Amino acid sequence: MDLFTTAAGLLAYAETARRAGQRIGFVPTMGALHDGHLQLVRAAANDCDVVIASIFVNPTQFNNPEDFRLYPRLPETDADLLRSAGCTALFLPSVEEMYPQPAVLKFNFGALESVMEGAHRPGHFNGVATVVSKLFHLVRPHRAYFGQKDWQQVAVVKQLVADLSFDLEIVAYPTIREADGLAMSSRNRRLTPEERAVAPQLYQALAQAAEQVRQGMPPAQVQAGALATLAREPRFTPEYFEVADAQTLQPLTDYAPGRAVVLCLAVHLGAVRLIDNVIVSLG
Amino acid sequence: MDLFTTAAGLLAYAETARRAGQRIGFVPTMGALHDGHLQLVRAAANDCDVVIASIFVNPTQFNNPEDFRLYPRLPETDADLLRSAGCTALFLPSVEEMYPQPAVLKFNFGALESVMEGAHRPGHFNGVATVVSKLFHLVRPHRAYFGQKDWQQVAVVKQLVADLSFDLEIVAYPTIREADGLAMSSRNRRLTPEERAVAPQLYQALAQAAEQVRQGMPPAQVQAGALATLAREPRFTPEYFEVADAQTLQPLTDYAPGRAVVLCLAVHLGAVRLIDNVIVSLG
Numbered sequence: 001m002d003l004f005t006t007a008a009g010l011l012a013y014a015e016t017a018r019r020a021g022q023r024i025g026f027v028p029t030m031g032a033l034h035d036g037h038l039q040l041v042r043a044a045a046n047d048c049d050v051v052i053a054s055i056f057v058n059p060t061q062f063n064n065p066e067d068f069r070l071y072p073r074l075p076e077t078d079a080d081l082l083r084s085a086g087c088t089a090l091f092l093p094s095v096e097e098m099y100p101q102p103a104v105l106k107f108n109f110g111a112l113e114s115v116m117e118g119a120h121r122p123g124h125f126n127g128v129a130t131v132v133s134k135l136f137h138l139v140r141p142h143r144a145y146f147g148q149k150d151w152q153q154v155a156v157v158k159q160l161v162a163d164l165s166f167d168l169e170i171v172a173y174p175t176i177r178e179a180d181g182l183a184m185s186s187r188n189r190r191l192t193p194e195e196r197a198v199a200p201q202l203y204q205a206l207a208q209a210a211e212q213v214r215q216g217m218p219p220a221q222v223q224a225g226a227l228a229t230l231a232r233e234p235r236f237t238p239e240y241f242e243v244a245d246a247q248t249l250q251p252l253t254d255y256a257p258g259r260a261v262v263l264c265l266a267v268h269l270g271a272v273r274l275i276d277n278v279i280v281s282l283g
Numbered sequence: 284m285d286l287f288t289t290a291a292g293l294l295a296y297a298e299t300a301r302r303a304g305q306r307i308g309f310v311p312t313m314g315a316l317h318d319g320h321l322q323l324v325r326a327a328a329n330d331c332d333v334v335i336a337s338i339f340v341n342p343t344q345f346n347n348p349e350d351f352r353l354y355p356r357l358p359e360t361d362a363d364l365l366r367s368a369g370c371t372a373l374f375l376p377s378v379e380e381m382y383p384q385p386a387v388l389k390f391n392f393g394a395l396e397s398v399m400e401g402a403h404r405p406g407h408f409n410g411v412a413t414v415v416s417k418l419f420h421l422v423r424p425h426r427a428y429f430g431q432k433d434w435q436q437v438a439v440v441k442q443l444v445a446d447l448s449f450d451l452e453i454v455a456y457p458t459i460r461e462a463d464g465l466a467m468s469s470r471n472r473r474l475t476p477e478e479r480a481v482a483p484q485l486y487q488a489l490a491q492a493a494e495q496v497r498q499g500m501p502p503a504q505v506q507a508g509a510l511a512t513l514a515r516e517p518r519f520t521p522e523y524f525e526v527a528d529a530q531t532l533q534p535l536t537d538y539a540p541g542r543a544v545v546l547c548l549a550v551h552l553g554a555v556r557l558i559d560n561v562i563v564s565l566g
Contacts, residue, residue, distance in 0.1 A: 011450055019302055103446040105412070106391045129388070134448035163386040165417035167294055 001082065002089040007098075007138050010091050014052070014140045022049035026141035027087070028132065031055035032072035032186035036176040038085045040145035043173060045086025052139050053082050054091040056098060061127030067273065072189050091138070103130050109156050115249050116264055117152045117275070120239050125156050132157055133164075141168050149175040149183050151262055151277045152249055175276070177203065183276045195270045198233050205229045206263050206278040209243070213261060213280045219243035219252045222263075230267060239266040239273070246279060258283050284365065285372040290381075290421050293374050297335070297423045305332035309424035310370070311415065314338035315355035315469035319459040321368045323428035326456060328369025335422050336365050337374040339381060344410030350556065355472050374421070386413050392439050398532050399547055400435045400558070403522050408439050415440055416447075424451050432458040432466050434545055434560045435532055458559070460486065466559045478553045481516050488512045489546050489561040492526070496544060496563045502526035502535045505546075513550060522549040522556070529562060541566050 004010040017024055025044030029037050044051040055078055062068035075092060082090055107129040112118070118125050136144065146154050154172045161170055176184045181203035182196075191199060209226045213219070226241045243252050246260035255261070260283035266275045287293040300307055308327030312320050327334040338361055345351035358375060365373055390412040395401070401408050419427065429437050437455045444453055459467045464486035465479075474482060492509045496502075509524045526535050529543035538544070543566035549558045 007448065019304065021302065098448075101445065104393055104395060104442050105446045106393070108389045108391065110387055110389070112387060130446065137448045137450055140450075159387050162384065163388045163413065165290065165381075165420045167420055167423075 001079070001087055003079070004089060004091050005093055005097065007093065010052070010089075010138045013089055014138065017050045018140060023143070024048060024139065024141045025051045026135070026139045026144045027051065027053040028135050028144065028146075029053060029055055029078075030057045030071065030186065031078050032074050032189060033078045033081050034176070034184040034186065034188075036147050036149065036173075036184040038081060039173055039176060040147060041082060041085035041087050043171070044143065044145050047143060047171075050089065051087045052089045052091060052141065053087045054093075054135055054139070056091075056093055056131065056135075058098070058127060058131040059095055060099070060103065060130060061124050063121045063123055064273075066271075070190060070271075072186050091135075098131065098134060105130075107160075109159055112156055112159055112249055113152075115152075115244070115251065116240060116242055117150075117266070118156075120266060125153070128153055128156060129160050132160065136166055136168065143169045143171050145171050145173065147175060148172050148279075149185065149276065151246075151264060155247070155249055181207070183274075185274060187272050187274060190272045192270060195235060195272070198235055199269060199274065201230070201233055201236075202265060202267055202274060202276050203278075205241075206265065206276060209241075209263050210278045210280045213243065213255070213263070216255070218254065226263075226265070230265075235269055237268040239268065241265045246282065284362070284370055286362070287372060287374050288376055288380065290376065293335070293372070293421050296372055297421070300333045301423060306426070307331060307422065307424045308334045309418070309422045309427045310334065310336040311418050311427065311429075312336060312338055312361075313340045313354065313469065314361050315357050315472060316361045316364050317459070317467040317469065317471075319430050319432060319456075319467040321364060322456055322459060323430060324365060324368035324370050326454070327426065327428050330426060330454075333372065334370045335372045335374060335424065336370045337376075337418055337422070339374075339376055339414065339418075341381070341410060341414040342378055343382070343386065343413060344407050346404045346406055347556075349554075353473060353554070355469050374418075381414065381417060388413075390443075392442055395439055395442055395532055396435075398435075398527070398534065399523060399525055400433075400549070401439075403549060408436070411436055411439060412443050415443065419449055419451065426452045426454055428454050428456065430458060431455050431562075432468065432559065434529075434547060438530070438532055464490070466557075468557060470555050470557060473555045475553060478518060478555070481518055482552060482557065484513070484516055484519075485548060485550055485557060485559050486561075488524075489548065489559060492524075492546050493561045493563045496526065496538070496546070499538070501537065509546075509548070513548075518552055520551040522551065524548045529565065 025048030027040045113125045180200040246262040261280040264277040308331030310323045390409045396408045463483040465483045529545040544563040547560040
């Protein structure tokens with residue numbers, strides 16, 4: 001596996017692959033890798049000739065400086081995992097390499113980011129869209145792989161690709177969970193044992209709510225019930241629980257036949273903010 | 284010269300050139316070509332192996348629907364001119380081809396677009412940045428050529444390229460003028476003979492103001508004098524006349540040694556809105 005820390009090095013690698021007619025798969029990550037990331041790398045290795053992964057804890061998508069500071073960083077372990085999963089090149093840039101000067105332009109995705117993560121993390125999706133655009137320009141992938149745990153992020157990145165005519169395909173893979181249902185996340189490493197023990201209740205609340213949606217319970221009632229369930233665990237501080245249209249991400253007031261529905265939540269557990277979601281139906 | 288009307292056709296052409304190791308020069312235009320455009324094509328033909336020009340009257344950068352409707356469209360004449368100037372491929376897409384669905388994302392360039400064209404044409408630079416991003420993704424040029432008559436546009440496009448790490452170089456060429464000083468513009472075709480006769484006074488006002496700046500006259504006085512000069516011609520309705528920093532585009536209140544200075548104006552002349560600028564110094 002090749003290692004690149006400069007944009008110039010990565011550009012040259014991608015250019016060589018492109019000229020040789022090779023298909024490039026790309027897995028952008030913030031590191032502290034788990035099976036959710038590694039399934040993306042394995043899928044890319046299966047689909048493509050060359051697999052480039054990036055590890056970059058992007059400061060511009062963190063609205064909380066403590067979250068940025070404490071985000072786990074394990075580049076050596078990550079490199080071993082990537083190599084084993086079939087990654088052919090790792091891009092590990094510094095902040096200075098990615099942002100030689102601060103970006104001036106700002107992205108706005110309108111209604112798509114006025115809810116959930118966009119509403120609770122001001123500037124988050126501008127940071128995401130900026131760094132993803134930069135990485136796409138350096139890697140020039142044929143396919144880029146994302147995890148559905150960040151459902152809204154996938155929607156924003158797909159919109160970015162469509163609106164700016166990026167010549168690549170976005171592929172999204174389902175959330176990988178621990179045996180007890182907890183969605184895999186790099187931030188799980190920061191949970192205390194006590195917090196880790198109650199964390200699976202987030203998925204349980206989502207699964208229960210999904211069943212209620214399927215039985216036709218009105219969205220507002222599903223939402224209130226889920227928030228009440230979460231409130232029973234004093235370690236949880238829920239930020240939101242939404243019954244939303246899976247494409248537009250807008251909160252649902254009622255169901256229409258054939259409508260795709262997703263349930264999304266964000267909950268603070270101790271010093272860690274966790275998100276998760278469950279797709280109820282894809283319409 | 285090859286002609287492409289679909290994104291897929293252009294992508295394939297650019298990919299073939301890239302794989303062959305050819306350098307791609309790109310000249311994006313809205314058509315109704317004049318010598319200002321053709322110098323860009325000739326420069327691209329001199330620098331690059333392949334020259335792609337686009338002609339697309341981009342609706343999303345027009346805030347005035349009448350200006351969009353009346354913008355001159357002369358594709359056959361343009362194609363002949365491009366061929367003679369050394370263009371190897373022309374991209375002539377429909378609105379539907381460029382925007383299969385309306386774009387959701389919006390760009391904002393902060394202070395860079397809070398003045399002059401950005402202030403007077405709401406949404407203009409969002410439209411420019413969106414279409415330029417799309418075209419860059421379809422053409423994948425090594426170099427893209429722009430005219431300095433749209434000084435602020437060049438600044439915005441350079442910011443776009445830097446902030447999103449587009450792997451290409453922006454080259455800007457000086458404004459080409461008619462013998463009487465009028466800046467060449469596709470919109471000049473829409474002037475009546477009487478309007479055309481007074482139009483060179485715009486450049487005369489800029490040249491006179493530039494001389495005053497060089498002599499140290501305070502910016503506010505230069506601006507007031509130029510607006511007074513323009514007001515003497517009743518056919519002119521000035522929109523702005525700015526003494527600005529040539530990099531940041533912000534209005535200057537005084538001069539500092541080594542500061543780059545540009546004078547920019549926008550004036551309505553009959554039904555036509557004209558812009559022009561003069562670089563006083565590049566710092």
